[in-house]
Amino acid sequence: MTAAPVRLSHRPVDRVVWDAAAxxxxxxxxxxxxxxxxGMRSALPVAPSITPFDTAEAIRPYRHLRAFYLRRADGVVAVKGSEIMAGDVELHLRLLGGYRIEFPGRGRSLFSALEHFPLNEQKIPLALSVEEAVEDAVSAAAVQRAHLARFGCRARIPLPLLAVRWPDAAAEAHLRRLHPLLSGRARRTVERVAADGLGAVVYHYPAVPLRVAHLPELLRGRTGAGGGGGGWIARLSTLADPAAAVEGWLDLLARLFVLGFLPGSVESIGVGHCLEMKNAVIDGGLVDMGSVCRVEDVTEPCRFLETLLAGLADLAKTCRQFLLGDAVDVEAEYRNPSLAMVLMLHRLLPDLAARVERLGGADPRLLDVFRSAPAASTLPAEARRLLPAADTGGGHA
Incomplete structure (x- = not known):
C-alpha cells in the first residue's frame, strides 16, 4: 500500500441523472x-490524484485513469468520472498527449492517446460525458434486473447505484484545460460529446475489477508458484484462476443470450465492447456494459449475424490474450485467422452453444447460428446472409 494516506474529498454534484432508487x-x-x-446524491468522493494508489480505504490500479474504487467487505464501490477534479489532471492530460498507442501487429498510432479517445472512441480524455454515464447505468441495470428475475441472483457485472452530472463550472474548467492540447477535429468532437455536460457513475462490483488488457503490467516481475521465472500461465495463476475466468465469461455470455441481450451493438465495436480485453475482468466478470443491446432491437438479418459474430470474435481475442499473453504476436504467428484464434473458437463455441441450449429461452436466431449443421449445405447461404453485397449479381455480362 502507499506509505502516505490518500485523502479523499467530496465534491458537490449538479444533479442525479440516474438513481438505483428507481x-x-x-x-x-x-x-x-x-x-x-x-448519501452520495449531493456529493461524490474524489481522489486527489490520477496516479495509482492502494490504501486500506481505496485503490486506483495501474491504467485505471477514469475510476478509483472504495474498498468494502463485499467488494468495491467504483467512482468513475471524478478525475476532472483531481489535482494532477492537467499533468496527466499532457502525459497522454505525449504517448502514442501501440496496436498489436500494426505498430504505433499516429494519434497520441489524448487524440485517440475523441477521434477513435468518441470519448473525452479523463472524463465521462453525461450520456456515457447514463448509458452505462441503464444498460447494467437492465441486465441485472433480468438476471435477478431469471436466476435469483445478480450477475458478475457492475451493479449501478448512481449517475450524476457535475456542475457546469467543473466541466468547463476541464474543457478549458483540454482544448489547447487537442487538434481542431478532436476539439470539435469533444465539444459535441460534452454538449450535455460531464458526469460520473457509481457502481458496486464484487472485487477490484482488474482487466485482461492490463495483465502485462500487473504480472511484470511476478514468478510462478515454485519461485522460478515460469511462463505466462504460471505467472497468470499467481493473480487469477485461468479456468475459472474463462468459465465465468462463457457462463455470463450464455446468460446474456438467454435473457435477450447481445454483448454489444455494431456501433460499440472499438469504442467499449464489454467483451474486449479492456473490459473483461480477470475474475470472469465484465464491466462497462454500455455496449449491451437487446436481441429484439437487431431486426435486420445481416446486422444480427454481424453483431453476434463480432461479440464471439471479441471473446476469442480476449481469451487468446488472457491465456497466451506473452506468446508471439497474432499476425506474426500464422495467416489470418491465427492458429491461436482457431483453437479459441474451436473450444469456445461448442461450449457456449451447449450452455445456451441448456439454459433455454434464447432467441431462435441465436440457436440457429449455434446449431450444428453440415457445412456444405449451410455455409453458402450463411455467407450470403453475412455478405449480401457479394451476391448481387452485378458482374460482367
Whole structure:
C-alpha cells in the first residue's frame, strides 16, 4: 500500500441523472448499498490524484485513469468520472498527449492517446460525458434486473447505484484545460460529446475489477508458484484462476443470450465492447456494459449475424490474450485467422452453444447460428446472409 494516506474529498454534484432508487429490486437485499447511494446524491468522493494508489480505504490500479474504487467487505464501490477534479489532471492530460498507442501487429498510432479517445472512441480524455454515464447505468441495470428475475441472483457485472452530472463550472474548467492540447477535429468532437455536460457513475462490483488488457503490467516481475521465472500461465495463476475466468465469461455470455441481450451493438465495436480485453475482468466478470443491446432491437438479418459474430470474435481475442499473453504476436504467428484464434473458437463455441441450449429461452436466431449443421449445405447461404453485397449479381455480362 502507499506509505502516505490518500485523502479523499467530496465534491458537490449538479444533479442525479440516474438513481438505483428507481429500480429498488436491485438493492432489496443490500440496504447498506442503498444507504451509501443515498448519501452520495449531493456529493461524490474524489481522489486527489490520477496516479495509482492502494490504501486500506481505496485503490486506483495501474491504467485505471477514469475510476478509483472504495474498498468494502463485499467488494468495491467504483467512482468513475471524478478525475476532472483531481489535482494532477492537467499533468496527466499532457502525459497522454505525449504517448502514442501501440496496436498489436500494426505498430504505433499516429494519434497520441489524448487524440485517440475523441477521434477513435468518441470519448473525452479523463472524463465521462453525461450520456456515457447514463448509458452505462441503464444498460447494467437492465441486465441485472433480468438476471435477478431469471436466476435469483445478480450477475458478475457492475451493479449501478448512481449517475450524476457535475456542475457546469467543473466541466468547463476541464474543457478549458483540454482544448489547447487537442487538434481542431478532436476539439470539435469533444465539444459535441460534452454538449450535455460531464458526469460520473457509481457502481458496486464484487472485487477490484482488474482487466485482461492490463495483465502485462500487473504480472511484470511476478514468478510462478515454485519461485522460478515460469511462463505466462504460471505467472497468470499467481493473480487469477485461468479456468475459472474463462468459465465465468462463457457462463455470463450464455446468460446474456438467454435473457435477450447481445454483448454489444455494431456501433460499440472499438469504442467499449464489454467483451474486449479492456473490459473483461480477470475474475470472469465484465464491466462497462454500455455496449449491451437487446436481441429484439437487431431486426435486420445481416446486422444480427454481424453483431453476434463480432461479440464471439471479441471473446476469442480476449481469451487468446488472457491465456497466451506473452506468446508471439497474432499476425506474426500464422495467416489470418491465427492458429491461436482457431483453437479459441474451436473450444469456445461448442461450449457456449451447449450452455445456451441448456439454459433455454434464447432467441431462435441465436440457436440457429449455434446449431450444428453440415457445412456444405449451410455455409453458402450463411455467407450470403453475412455478405449480401457479394451476391448481387452485378458482374460482367
Amino acid at each position: 429500480a429498488p429490486e436491485l438493492l432489496s437485499d443490500a440496504p447498506d448499498l442503498a444507504a451509501l447511494a443515498a
